[in-house]
Amino acid sequence: MTSQLLLQDVSVAYGDFTAVAGISLSLEQGQIGCLLGPSGCGKTTLLRAIAGFEPVSAGDIVLGGQVISAPGILLPPERRRVGMVFQDFALFPHLDVRRNIGFGLAALERTERRARVDDMLALVGLGDYAGAYPHELSGGQQQRVALARALAPGPDILLLDEPFSSLDTELREQLAGEVRELLKRNGVTAILVTHDQHEAFAMADQIALLRGGRLAQVDTPYNLYHNPATEFVAEFIGQGSIIEVSVNEAGELNDGLGALDMVHRDWRAGERLRLLVRPDDIEYDELSQLHLPVTNRAFRGANYLYELRLPDGQRVPCLTPSHVDTAPGLSLPVRFNLQHVVVFKSGVETSGVETSGVETSGAGTSSGEPPVPENPTA
Numbered sequence: 001m002t003s004q005l006l007l008q009d010v011s012v013a014y015g016d017f018t019a020v021a022g023i024s025l026s027l028e029q030g031q032i033g034c035l036l037g038p039s040g041c042g043k044t045t046l047l048r049a050i051a052g053f054e055p056v057s058a059g060d061i062v063l064g065g066q067v068i069s070a071p072g073i074l075l076p077p078e079r080r081r082v083g084m085v086f087q088d089f090a091l092f093p094h095l096d097v098r099r100n101i102g103f104g105l106a107a108l109e110r111t112e113r114r115a116r117v118d119d120m121l122a123l124v125g126l127g128d129y130a131g132a133y134p135h136e137l138s139g140g141q142q143q144r145v146a147l148a149r150a151l152a153p154g155p156d157i158l159l160l161d162e163p164f165s166s167l168d169t170e171l172r173e174q175l176a177g178e179v180r181e182l183l184k185r186n187g188v189t190a191i192l193v194t195h196d197q198h199e200a201f202a203m204a205d206q207i208a209l210l211r212g213g214r215l216a217q218v219d220t221p222y223n224l225y226h227n228p229a230t231e232f233v234a235e236f237i238g239q240g241s242i243i244e245v246s247v248n249e250a251g252e253l254n255d256g257l258g259a260l261d262m263v264h265r266d267w268r269a270g271e272r273l274r275l276l277v278r279p280d281d282i283e284y285d286e287l288s289q290l291h292l293p294v295t296n297r298a299f300r301g302a303n304y305l306y307e308l309r310l311p312d313g314q315r316v317p318c319l320t321p322s323h324v325d326t327a328p329g330l331s332l333p334v335r336f337n338l339q340h341v342v343v344f345k346s347g348v349e350t351s352g353v354e355t356s357g358v359e360t361s362g363a364g365t366s367s368g369e370p371p372v373p374e375n376p377t378a
Ligand SMILES: Nc1ncnc2c1ncn2[C@@H]1O[C@H](COP(=O)(O)OP(=O)(O)OP(=O)(O)O)[C@@H](O)[C@H]1O
Pocket: 014, 017, 019, 037, 038, 039, 040, 041, 042, 043, 044, 045, 046, 195, 358, 360
């Protein structure tokens, strides 16, 4: 299968400053990709390069089989078959929904244009709002108008720049799921830019996680979460702690924390390892001999997210059903479930990812939620 969008070793520079470098990505027709990463990692720069607003300083971008960007080649944005949805939707306030959606269809004959807009209104479920003005619509409805407007000319790819960030947090994930369904139903190829991993998970087939202008990992949401290539990826995606442990010949960890799977053994006895511990890797087990003091906890409705202290002082998260009700200061009997735990060698990043040194704040640390909020009584 040929790629609908192909980025080959793409770099983009602002003057002497290389903002992104060595980016290779490919999306099949109908696939949804995501550029994810901390602030300043280069997501917008890449999206703008795909849209044709920034030239590439190296590599090339191929859309629908045509080279649209390469050093010395820059097909202008209006000649790229690219649809864009912006953070603030950028609707025309003085035009009603019908005319907003029909804006990019001037080349079509009147009845054809009307039919196309009707199709788009039906697609996004806004048939009853054709005569409404943007200010009369909810945020979610405005977002659907922006989507319909971007899709109306039948672009080869849809670019979504933080499309949910001006909406309520609760709405975001729901809308991301709905937009995904709509794009999938219509076989639309799309790229989403976000710094919110929940949005990325809810929408994308494939996520490119960027760090300091470089690719940290390109993978499915499942693999990014379960098989992070580096500690940076592990910390950026999902919740969890990385703890230092030592392991003996039988795979047993210090302090009775459990045993590693011997099948995938690639450690030496006595070696210090760094383990990625996700909240669901530590299970409540009232028969367990291992009791760990609770340092913090957060009530999540159906469950509690605990923070527990290991004998050597390191902290780990633990998810339990919410009827397991143990106050900070008391101890929780738990069992480490280490079958699928991710092991990093101490002090070594496990993949050859380079960092360009152009990273700004937030990079290299987790931008996800902390394991649990500070608890003043702890
Ligand atoms: N027009 C510009 N001129 C010079 N440097 C720029 C320009 N635009 C962006 N940069 C720099 O390029 C790097 C990447 O910026 P970019 O906006 O692509 O990051 P981002 O991942 O989209 O960040 P955010 O999530 O904060 O929007 C940053 O270091 C930024 O300061």
